[in-house]
Each structure stands twice: as structure tokens, then as C-alpha cells.
Amino acid sequence: MAVVSVATWLAPMNLAIVAVALFLGYFLLRPNRWRGNPPPGPSGWPVVGSMFELGNRPVIFFNKMSERYGNIFSLNMGQKRVVVVNSYETWAEAIVEKGHIFADRPDLASFKLQEAGDQSRGVAFTRASEIQRKKIKFVRAAFNPAIPEVAERFYTILSSEVALLMQDIAKENGKPFDPHHVIEFCYVNIIGMLLYGKIFQERNEQYMKWAATFVRRLALGSCMLVDWFPSLAYITSGKAKELKRLVQTMMDWHMKLLEEHRQTLNESNPRDFLDYLLIQQQKGKLMVSDTDICCVLDDLQSNGFDTVTANTIWGIQLLVQNPDVQKKLQAEIDEVVGSGRAPTTKDFRNMPYLEATLWEIQRVAIMAPIPGARGTLSDTTLGGFDIPKDTVLMANHAKMAMNPINFPQPQKFDPSRYLDENGVVVAPDKKMMLFGNGFRICPGMQFARGMMFTVMANLLQRFTFQLPEGVTAFPVGRTDGLVQYPVSYKITAIPR
Numbered sequence: 001m002a003v004v005s006v007a008t009w010l011a012p013m014n015l016a017i018v019a020v021a022l023f024l025g026y027f028l029l030r031p032n033r034w035r036g037n038p039p040p041g042p043s044g045w046p047v048v049g050s051m052f053e054l055g056n057r058p059v060i061f062f063n064k065m066s067e068r069y070g071n072i073f074s075l076n077m078g079q080k081r082v083v084v085v086n087s088y089e090t091w092a093e094a095i096v097e098k099g100h101i102f103a104d105r106p107d108l109a110s111f112k113l114q115e116a117g118d119q120s121r122g123v124a125f126t127r128a129s130e131i132q133r134k135k136i137k138f139v140r141a142a143f144n145p146a147i148p149e150v151a152e153r154f155y156t157i158l159s160s161e162v163a164l165l166m167q168d169i170a171k172e173n174g175k176p177f178d179p180h181h182v183i184e185f186c187y188v189n190i191i192g193m194l195l196y197g198k199i200f201q202e203r204n205e206q207y208m209k210w211a212a213t214f215v216r217r218l219a220l221g222s223c224m225l226v227d228w229f230p231s232l233a234y235i236t237s238g239k240a241k242e243l244k245r246l247v248q249t250m251m252d253w254h255m256k257l258l259e260e261h262r263q264t265l266n267e268s269n270p271r272d273f274l275d276y277l278l279i280q281q282q283k284g285k286l287m288v289s290d291t292d293i294c295c296v297l298d299d300l301q302s303n304g305f306d307t308v309t310a311n312t313i314w315g316i317q318l319l320v321q322n323p324d325v326q327k328k329l330q331a332e333i334d335e336v337v338g339s340g341r342a343p344t345t346k347d348f349r350n351m352p353y354l355e356a357t358l359w360e361i362q363r364v365a366i367m368a369p370i371p372g373a374r375g376t377l378s379d380t381t382l383g384g385f386d387i388p389k390d391t392v393l394m395a396n397h398a399k400m401a402m403n404p405i406n407f408p409q410p411q412k413f414d415p416s417r418y419l420d421e422n423g424v425v426v427a428p429d430k431k432m433m434l435f436g437n438g439f440r441i442c443p444g445m446q447f448a449r450g451m452m453f454t455v456m457a458n459l460l461q462r463f464t465f466q467l468p469e470g471v472t473a474f475p476v477g478r479t480d481g482l483v484q485y486p487v488s489y490k491i492t493a494i495p496r
């Protein structure tokens, strides 16, 4: 029977059909051809390229390739051309010097899913356009602490939510606990208050489900099979289906808030960011749909709380591992603030050692080793190589953070590397751009730094963090995804 089947398959007509199918498959799925002088890189497998070598941690493969090819290399990923940049200089050439060309986010199926099926919505995974520019300008103004009304509101919300965080941690009574969700809860409520005047009253089951939806979305991140084979997008993978479902859950949640706000909107007295957006929409100044507004809120909440939570969780771990730094920070807080009042954003400029420590936490933890990809709006060059329009560009932040020329002894956790001889902070932006730069620079940068500063200053004023008795080390490892956390751990917060 088997012999008959093989013979049947080898019949000339069947062989011809298989050959035509293979040819058509290759023709439809072949990578875009690269004209000119492309950056060097592995050719990968026929049709799929290097797609399966990325795995759940693309950064491991990128680091390996950077050893072989240097500062910039190219990859064939299914039907897409991808360029990975490993050095500050080349990344600055792209997003600062040639920022107008590298201002796009690429046309990727996962980015589309993050923006509820349309990359003209929202602000973060959105393609470059006039309307994206207008929306992001509006967001930047709403989150700019240099504007006095914004600063005042931010200050009030931050103070009250951080006070609640201190109460929450005090309730642990010096016993071992996992700080993740307590800290996340604080950031979610600060951002929620600014965006739509809403806070969760308690960390109950409903809240945990809500937060897990956001975190899972960013953990699914990008680099999905459908990203590299857009012509197969209709055969959605399990992960793509999950992402679509999670985004829809958040859209429904935001839409409900939007309806409630619209019912109670008073144009002369906007209460929060959502009110401002609705007013702009009504006036026709920002031509956005309701779904678009929900995507903007969604981008801000998800990009907002997950990044600062991950940084703070990494920060506590690093301070326990480096008790001398923790002690120095407490000495600075005691000197500048004392114990009679809570530290606020107004103390920021007087605490250079804490500011330097926050930069060092970001560099060593590198919670987003490969931040959101960029796309090219026209043919250009980078590092002397030809880069065609619609190339996907990724920055290997993990490699830049460990560059021994810019950061001597890069594995060492050493905040003093950002302090000059007068004790003044020199931000690392000329060595790596931790908040991006150019057209797509993070609009939440100042806001994020203000939040992380206030949370950390208050925590260290009130508590000393240690490993629980009998525990000698933190578990090793990190989660996957766009925003990465350390493997969950327990510490004790001893009241000072």
C-alpha cells in the first residue's frame, strides 16, 4: 500500500503540482529584496530567515550576532527586513540626526493588534502621520511637569498615593513580602487619577485581573510569527488571538469610562486627561474617534505603569544587593529632608546621589532590552549601509548598556559614574538614550522620573530593605517580553 502511495506521488503530474506550489509559496513569502549595500548579517534559512532563532529572548541572539557583525547587522525575518543597532553612535545617527526618516513605527501585525486593529489609532505603536504628531503633542503637554497646573496636580496625586503605599508596606510589619503588586498598585492609581480620575480602592481579585491583562499584553510584546509573514496574517496564531482578546478587554473597559465621562462632562471644568480629549474631539480640534481616544488612554496606562513598576522592583533588588548604596541614599535623604516630612518631587534637584542611582538602576536592570521598533519612511543610509524604506529597525539597549567604553566595568552597580567632580549629575544621554529620542521620545519621561524618585525617596526614608532571614540570594533570572521583571522575590522592609 505504502509503495503504491509513493509511486502515485512520484507521478510526473503530481511532481509538477508540488513544484508549482513550492515556487508560488516561495514567490509569495520570499523576503523583500535588498538593493545596494546592506548591513552584514546571517542569511538564515530559506523563506523563514532567522525567524526561529529569536526565541522568547531575541536579545540573546542579537548579542551573539553583534559579536560577529559589530555595531549594525541585518536579518531576514520571513518577509521583513530587520536591522539591529548595537551602539549608541549608530542609534543616535538614526533617531536624532536622521530622526525625520526613522520616525515611523513599522507595519507589524502585533503593533496593529496593540492598537485595536489599526495603526493610525493611539500613539505608541502608531505609524508616523500628521495626526499622530498632533496627538503626541497633546500627550506631551498633559504630562509635562514644567507646566505649573500639570505639576500641581501631579504633586497632589503623587503625595497622596505614595502615602498610601507607605501605609501598605508598614502593614507587612517587617515580615517577608513580594513588593511587586503593592508598588504596581501605587503607580496604576497615580496614572489612573491623571488619565481618568479613577483609582482602584483595593488590590482585590478584580484589580489583579485588570493589571494582569495589561502586563500580559506587553509580555506577549512583538516578534510574533504574523509580524514576519504578513501575508499569513489571516491564519492568526494562538498568541495573536490572545493579544486581540486582551486588547479588546481593555478597549471595553476604557469605552465604559469614556461613556461615563461624556455623560458628566463640564467643558469649562475639565477633570482629567480624558475630559480634555473629549473637549478636543467635540471642538473638532483633534479629529479622533472614541476608539482612538480609548487607544490613547490604553497606550498611556500600559506604557506608564509597567515600565516604572519594573524599574522600581529591579531597583529594590539592586539596593539590597548593594547595601552600601542603600545606606548612602538614606544618608542623603536624612540630610536633605530629615524625618519630619515626606520627600516630594521638589527635593529632586537636591538629591544628586538618588538621581544618579535611578539612572544606574535603569542601565543595569535594562527592563526593556529592545524597546518598541522604529520604521523608515524613505530610503536612507545608516552607519554607511543602505537602508530601504519600510525597514524594521531595532535598538539593542542591552548591548549599549554594557558597553565598557561608555560604562567602565559595566557589570558593576555604581551610581557615582554619573556624578562629576562637583557632585553634579551628568545624565547618560550621550552614552545611551534610555527614554529614546527624536520624534518618538518617551512623552512620559519627566513624569516617570518624578514618580520613581518620589516612590524610592519615600521608601528609603521609612524603611531599610533586606533579604529575609536565612535567605542569602535573590532568585536568578527575568521574565520575557517588551517590559521585563526580575523573577519574583521576597524581601523585608524594616522600619527605620
Ligand code: HEM
Pocket: 095, 123, 124, 125, 126, 136, 143, 191, 299, 300, 301, 303, 304, 305, 307, 308, 311, 371, 372, 374, 433, 434, 435, 436, 437, 438, 439, 440, 441, 442, 443, 444, 445, 447, 448
Ligand atoms: C522608566 C520608565 C519609562 C521608560 C524607561 C520609557 C522608555 C521609553 C522608550 C525607550 C520609548 C521609545 C522611544 C523611541 O522610540 O525613541 C518610549 C515611548 C513611549 N513611552 Fe515611555 N518610558 C517610561 C515611562 C513612560 C510613562 C510613565 C509613560 C506615560 C505615562 C510613557 C509613555 C510612552 C509612550 C506613549 C511612548 C510612545 C511614544 C511615540 O511612539 O511617539 N512611558 N518610552
